[in-house]
Amino acid sequence: MKVLVVYDIANDSLRNKIAEILKDFGLKRIQKSAFIGFLTSEERKDLERVLSRKSLEGNDRIDIFPICDRDLRFHSRIKHDGVYYGEKWE
Template sequence: MFIWVMYDIGDTHVRTKISEDCRDFGLERFQKSVFFGEATDGLMQRLAETLKSRMKERDEERKSDSILVFTMCKSCLEKKIVIGKRFNEDDYRKKNCLIIG
């Protein structure tokens, strides 16, 4: 399945940490505050818990800040309409790699 993470965070420190967390979980930046990639249910749950913990670091910001994490199946993604910046989900798929050494 595919996963989207979108956020509106006022605190620069928290915003930076959230973008780092998204990358650490294998997501790629699509726009400044939008990440996209492939994920399992387990990975999505772990990411959501990580982001929730990150938000708790700055409780005073939580009232106006938000993070949206949701999944999209392949058939739904195929129905996308792209206006502007090119979007090819293959660019965001997990890359298989072999580490030697």
């Protein structure tokens, strides 16, 4: 299933480290602090384990949202030049 990962991390170097981990899992960056991509449930559990071992601070948050393809069809991206539907990440 596809997953969307969004995060709020206060520490700059930790935030960069989190981004590196998400790239290592093959996820695609769609915003500064948001990545998307396919993970098996096994890989999702591995990702949770790896991320939860990082020394997050009290207000840091990492959210992992599995999103089915049916829902992703209704995704909309609003940019300066209009609204784009479906899996459009540019």
